[in-house]
Amino acid sequence: MKQKDLKRAYNNVLAQAISDSNQYLFAGNLFGDIFVLRIKELDKGSEEPPGKLKIFPQGSDVDINYLTFHRDFLIVGAVGLIYGLKWNEEEESLATKRSWEVKIPIQVDAVEVPDVNSMWLDSENSILFAGCGDVVIYQVSLEDGRIQREYRGHTDYVHSVVGNAKGQIFSGAEDGTVRVWSTKQQQHTSMLEPYKNPNLLRPDWGKWIGAVAVNEDWLLCGGGPKASIFHLRSLESTCVFNFPGRVHLCDFVDDCVLIGGEHNHVQSYTLNGVLQANIPVEHTACYSAVWQTSPIKFISIAGFSNKLHILKDFRFLDSKIDMYGNVEGEENDLEEEDELIEKPLTVEAA
């Protein structure tokens, strides 16, 4: 199989981000390519051919685990490091040179370079919280790139980090716990263990928590155990969502709950657990959803396939946008001939 076809067939997009101007959508995959989509293309009539994406390769050795956007930087969470790329809005181009880099310190007993699995940006204070593969959450100041603090307590790698305006940080991890942290306290302030709830546990799928989301009053999490909503004060499960697959993605969208994961549909529920929309997707598993309401209302769902799924009214699938094979300047690529050269057969082998 040719390299090009291989990338098409096995494109795994773990990360998406929207620019601060709400005009551009970024999607990064495990082949180290960042795709950029002009959001206004989504609003075009169906007669015009949709514009192509731009691609900014980061090198095949870079896994793009997470993306977020701050001011005019695209922040990339890779393996063992977080780096910023300047986004030039006029030229629609991403700087090839990294503007800054923050290296994740390697622990004394570590055998592997930790992944940066999830990031949450406190944009008011320019602070970035990064949940990493070495079970630690790092608090990074974006002013000087210093690591200000480490949050320790998880016993397996962190899947997801989110925070709220009150200074609370929530993290879900492979160890099956959701921990709540305060910037002012060393230890976690409270801890949830959904897998211990028999209503939530799915025994064959493990206890890991794949995704966490919060709003003012509620916390939403899921993974191996079923997705469920918890009240922030009592930390009691108030509603269980019957999403049939493993959960890798959940979010509060408007006043609904969006849940996705290893399943051929993404589902939207009300806070009471009533299924509102069942959206078929081509992804083997969904890993990322980003959304905005203005100037163009849309939600983009990405995962383990070569397509971005776009929903304009948050309930029905509008379009699927190809990534590889739909990139500006791709047609000019000359096909390189890569021949397998083998040593001649020896006679005794025959």
Next chain:
Amino acid sequence: METILNTQFDQLQKAIEGIKEAKSKGQSTDEARIATTLMFVALKHANREVKHKIKAGRDKLHLEKCKVDLSRLQLQNLLYEVSHLKKEIVRCQKFKSRDTSLELLSDAEYSSELPDMAKDEEELSSHKQHLHRLDCELRLRKALDKQYSALLSSKQELLQDNLSHAQRYVSFAPALRTLQSATKPLHDALQLSLDVEWKLSAVVKYLPKPLYVLFIVLQSLQRVSEEQSFSAEVVGYESEAQMQELLKEKKCSTLNYRHTKMESGERDKIEEKTNLDEALAPHPLHICLTIGAAGSNQLVLQIRYFDLIKCATVWGQLNCSGNSNGQADANFVHYLLRHLYPNDLGNELPIPGIQYELRSSDLTAEECVRYLKAKDYGKPFCWLQSMCSIATVNSSMLYNHELNLNKNTKEIIDRIARRLNSWQRLSQQIRGLTFKDIDLYSLKENIYPAGLSCSLVQWTAITHEELHSQISDALNTSTADKGITYNSYRAVIVRGSAKMECFIRIPSNYPLEMPLWILNVHWNGCLTAQNNSAIKMMEFWTNSLQPKQLEPNHCVLYAQLFRTIYSFDIFLETEGSMQNTIEYNKEKPYISAFAKRSRSRPYKYIKKGSVFAFKQ
């Protein structure tokens, strides 16, 4: 006049009678006599008058007569002219222009040759048109004639030039001979054997020109190369070649004869039914190129030349030295030649303008290619023409005429040898897997030291349809087919209660494209790349194996198989660690079972010195 005279006479008679009467009466007649005498005067006058009138009448008559004579003369003239014109008309009618026997350009040719002239003749009558046409033709012929004479003179010049050069070279000869003899001791000292003659068997000179070029190039390459990686020989009898040449000459002369007959007006209505067999007969001599060292498997290429289509074709065949199954090998030789160069599938005649030439013998290029295929003469690949120094035009209308024959031919032969080697290894691997005469445990030793818990229980060939019954993105993403065909296989790997089905698709352009694996795991339901991301990653890991990652003596299929088996082991071990009833324990050395938000499994094998581990 009569009346005048008559009245005079009457008066005179009356007067004489009066006198007579008077005389008889005896009266004096003097007075009457005088009056009568006077009357004579009047008579005389009248007489004169009459005479005068007669003269005038005669004059007038004469005048009229003259007029009549003149008009009569004119009439005579006209009559004469009429007869003359009639004669002229008859002559015109009998007149026959030579232009009818001239061969003029056809309408289409005419308008294409002289477009501006063709344009303004529309409104002319047919005759004038014809005249105009003839006029143009004359001009054209004059121009061509001029051209012809110019070419003739330049040919003369070149001949002269050639002659002078030849003379110069001839004058060199003695000097060279003395030089050669003078340097002979030096040659002996350096052990250069310049005296070895180019011995070519007599049959070589009967080869058609392109094959001759090819043969000479092959001979020279064979002489320079150290190892005998290939050999070439001419197959056929010179007598046959001679015979064919004779036949050709004869045919030519009969054609000429027929042509002259046609000119003389006796149109032969016997339509020549061109027999494909006859028209497309290959040259009786062909080259047999054997690639590969003696003793091992050899690829035999039969290269034939066809006069009619002006190109060479190649038919490949594998000479097996040992045991093997013929069918698969025959297929792969076909694949090998077809995909030697991209976009050179040999499905059309690559000779520029050949279809027009074929039209004159009522043939089409497609017919010829079909015929060649049916007769097992092989295909007219562009690369083959470039070896024979035949100019080609490929399917995307790119013109190519290879001039650096030595380098090009060597490259092509090396490439064939390389591909042959790859294919042989592949078919050997397939055979090994099908008949299970490979020992997976000993083979994997030099790749992965860790234990192997799964076993390959089956490897069978399946049909294309069976493969396509699998729903897979990987099958659908393949770009435009470009004439690639596939062979499909099914492998079954088992460990405990879990079973994995692998569907393997081997493309016909094999060393350029790797075999594609599609995996189905049957364990707690059917898991495929469609519904399980871990299986999809596994499939990716197997398919992403690139030739350059292979170590020199590794085989592609085996390496892919090992990757798949190890990935399957790891999948079962990582997935099993979460199950209530633990069927599979961790046996492989991996650091963490899961990583990243996608919970990817440690399929990648990392080896650093003596330390090895599986990683995400």
